[in-house]
Amino acid sequence: MKERRISGIVQRRGPRHVLMRGLLFAILLLFCAYYLVPLVVMISTSLKSLAEIREGSLLSLPQTLDFSAWTKAWSAACVGVRCDGLAPYVWNSVLMTVPAVAISTFLGALNGYALTKWRFPGADWIFALVLFGAFIPFQVVLLPMARTLGFLGLAGTVPGLILVHSVYGLAFTTLFFRNFFIGVSNGIVQAAMVDGAGFFGIFFRVVLPMSIPAIVVTVIWQFTQIWNDFLFGVAFTIGDSNPVTVALNNVVNTSTGVKQYNVDMAAAIIAGLPTLAVYVIAGAYFVRGLSAGAIKG
Amino acid sequence: MVSGIKLENVHKSFGGNEVIKGIDLEIEPGEFVVLVGPSGCGKSTLLNMIAGLETLGSGHIHIGGNIVDDIPPRDRDIAMVFQSYALYPTKTVRENITFGMQTRRIPKDLQKSAVEEFSTLLQIHAYLDRKPGQLSGGQRQRVAMGRALVRKPEVFLFDEPLSNLDAKLRIEMRTEIKKLHQRLGKTIVYVTHDQIEAMTLASRIAVMDNGHVRQFADPTTIYEHPVDLFVAGFMGSPPMNMLPGCLRRPDGRPVVEAPAGGGADALHFPLPDRLAARLDQPDGHQVVLGLRPETIFRAGSELPGEDRFTLNRPVSVVEPTGPDTMIVFEIGETELIARVRPEDAAEPGTPFEFEVDMAKAKLFDAKTGLHL
Numbered sequence: 001m002k003e004r005r006i007s008g009i010v011q012r013r014g015p016r017h018v019l020m021r022g023l024l025f026a027i028l029l030l031f032c033a034y035y036l037v038p039l040v041v042m043i044s045t046s047l048k049s050l051a052e053i054r055e056g057s058l059l060s061l062p063q064t065l066d067f068s069a070w071t072k073a074w075s076a077a078c079v080g081v082r083c084d085g086l087a088p089y090v091w092n093s094v095l096m097t098v099p100a101v102a103i104s105t106f107l108g109a110l111n112g113y114a115l116t117k118w119r120f121p122g123a124d125w126i127f128a129l130v131l132f133g134a135f136i137p138f139q140v141v142l143l144p145m146a147r148t149l150g151f152l153g154l155a156g157t158v159p160g161l162i163l164v165h166s167v168y169g170l171a172f173t174t175l176f177f178r179n180f181f182i183g184v185s186n187g188i189v190q191a192a193m194v195d196g197a198g199f200f201g202i203f204f205r206v207v208l209p210m211s212i213p214a215i216v217v218t219v220i221w222q223f224t225q226i227w228n229d230f231l232f233g234v235a236f237t238i239g240d241s242n243p244v245t246v247a248l249n250n251v252v253n254t255s256t257g258v259k260q261y262n263v264d265m266a267a268a269i270i271a272g273l274p275t276l277a278v279y280v281i282a283g284a285y286f287v288r289g290l291s292a293g294a295i296k297g
Numbered sequence: 298m299v300s301g302i303k304l305e306n307v308h309k310s311f312g313g314n315e316v317i318k319g320i321d322l323e324i325e326p327g328e329f330v331v332l333v334g335p336s337g338c339g340k341s342t343l344l345n346m347i348a349g350l351e352t353l354g355s356g357h358i359h360i361g362g363n364i365v366d367d368i369p370p371r372d373r374d375i376a377m378v379f380q381s382y383a384l385y386p387t388k389t390v391r392e393n394i395t396f397g398m399q400t401r402r403i404p405k406d407l408q409k410s411a412v413e414e415f416s417t418l419l420q421i422h423a424y425l426d427r428k429p430g431q432l433s434g435g436q437r438q439r440v441a442m443g444r445a446l447v448r449k450p451e452v453f454l455f456d457e458p459l460s461n462l463d464a465k466l467r468i469e470m471r472t473e474i475k476k477l478h479q480r481l482g483k484t485i486v487y488v489t490h491d492q493i494e495a496m497t498l499a500s501r502i503a504v505m506d507n508g509h510v511r512q513f514a515d516p517t518t519i520y521e522h523p524v525d526l527f528v529a530g531f532m533g534s535p536p537m538n539m540l541p542g543c544l545r546r547p548d549g550r551p552v553v554e555a556p557a558g559g560g561a562d563a564l565h566f567p568l569p570d571r572l573a574a575r576l577d578q579p580d581g582h583q584v585v586l587g588l589r590p591e592t593i594f595r596a597g598s599e600l601p602g603e604d605r606f607t608l609n610r611p612v613s614v615v616e617p618t619g620p621d622t623m624i625v626f627e628i629g630e631t632e633l634i635a636r637v638r639p640e641d642a643a644e645p646g647t648p649f650e651f652e653v654d655m656a657k658a659k660l661f662d663a664k665t666g667l668h669l
Contacts, residue, residue: 185381185383188383188385191383191384193370193371194348195396195397195400196401210385210387
């Protein structure tokens with residue numbers, strides 16, 4: 001793909017232009033600060049001792065780097081009556097998120113492929129119905145889902161949560177892949193049929209390798225949704241099977257003892273780090289995938 | 298053994314809209330048949346039905362003597378080259394070519410020797426390890442052909458394979474496809490909307506229009522003896538001149554009378570004996586006289602012959618093409634094109650003496666459009 005250079009475009013010059021540029025950058029800096037100051041406050045607060053927090057101002061930087069709040073948040077903070085820190089709950093979240101993301105992404109890809117490349121009567125209707133799932137407010141399904149999980153014997157367990165997230169992720173993952181595959185030339189699929197490949201052969205050997213960009217987008221989306229979910233976590237799990245979002249709430253919203261702001265801040269950052277990591281790692285793949293896979297069928 | 302193809306009363310509809318309206322076609326083994334027609338005439342649908350990428354509405358398709366109506370593409374012993382090339386973008390050229398053999402679990406060493414053979418034949422061995430995205434249009438075209446050839450099927454299907462190439466490359470690849478056919482001797486069905494491609498490549502052409510095959514014959518017959526106005530107008534560039542008129546027999550010999558317009562006397566085109574002999578239509582019958590541009594030239598620029606007719610008209614537009622120059626002129630309401638030698642051209646607006654070779658004139662019934 002050819003990149004279009006825009007740095008060479010002729011621009012107006014003169015004092016007025018310089019002023020406008022200055023103004024532009026000032027506004028941009030303001031917005032940067034707006035987004036970054038809360039993060040800075042969180043990080044700096046998490047590195048202060050409780051005494052320092054009480055004496056200093058919110059914006060002052062820590063005098064010494066004190067990582068004890070992080071260690072405490074990770075392994076000793078009290079979640080309810082249990083004081084093992086967030087670690088076990090982070091593990092719960094991983095155990096829940098990874099399979100749920102994998103299952104919903106895989107099924108979404110399969111749905112999108114079938115809906116676009118193996119057209120059948122009523123395909124558009126089925127897609128419209130699947131899409132409808134994207135607009136359902138999750139509060140509406142809490143009770144029926146609770147009954148279902150109870151019936152399946154999965155109530156209050158991590159596998160139950162995996163099922164819930166896989167099912168409710170399907171609407172979006174199907175939408176993403178369907179829209180991606182609609183741009184993939186039918187000729188490629190027909191060529192593969194003539195070449196002797198079947199439904200799954202074409203899916204795994206031809207179509208899936210082409211859809212790295214769609215997979216990355218879907219994984220980022222699903223990972224963020226599922227990792228950050230609080231509603232299903234708090235509704236369908238109990239105590240030891242809580243995901244980290246629920247545990248974080250229990251750490252921060254405790255009503256007993258002194259409020260440990262540094263531990264709260266460290267715990268909140270820990271709970272948010274994995275999504276950040278996914279953005280950074282997958283984002284790089286995303287850009288690469290876009291330019292490497294960019295070829296018209 | 299080389300397979301032929303037989304289509305028997307083939308129909309196909311899409312949502313109540315009939316696109317193939319009963320086609321019978323018998324393609325001999327080893328033949329190069331071109332399906333040609335304007336866009337929307339159903340030619341690509343018909344090809345997809347032969348490939349098995351489209352189900353039959355009704356009728357039967359035979360390949361190599363077997364009915365293949367319910368046989369999926371992979372088991373029809375065909376290979377196909379697509380208009381968009383349809384190469385697998387994530388696979389290298391080599392993997393693209395061997396994919397069909399991989400799915401059929403052909404041993405690795407056989408795959409390797411087949412790749413060797415055809416990459417040399419198509420001159421693609423230099424970029425076997427590149428991805429399609431790194432190739433030019435012409436190179437992708439070669440790879441697409443390599444992918445089709447390598448399995449050595451009995452029937453090749455080409456769906457407008459050259460339409461994405463630039464003009465020069467198109468002519469080059471056209472010659473190569475013809476060479477390949479002469480060398481391999483396999484049956485080829487080739488779809489195009491380009492009548493020059495059809496003329497140059499085909500052993501027989503099927504001219505299609507609106508879901509029907511209008512004429513199925515060798516290129517010379519199609520060009521010289523079109524069955525109706527559609528075929529006559531579609532084949533040939535610039536297209537055949539169609540002059541409406543009516544049949545008269547002033548002194549026993551039939552002529553076509555065409556109003557000259559502008560108050561001038563009507564023109565009387567004398568019909569050659571060959572044509573006159575089989576005319577039994579009454580006087581005044583509405584007809585269309587078909588004159589190919591190359592049968593109209595400057596009076597006296599060719600050796601004199603029988604059945605010549607001269608007329609004098611003003612030149613309205615001159616279009617040089619290099620080897621020939623097109624002169625546009627009018628008879629009545631109709632614009633006609635004459636193909637003259639460049640040195641015979643004249644300025645627009647000046648009178649010009651045209652000579653028509655009536656021996657090559659075609660005559661059609663104005664109402665039915667059929668050849669008379």
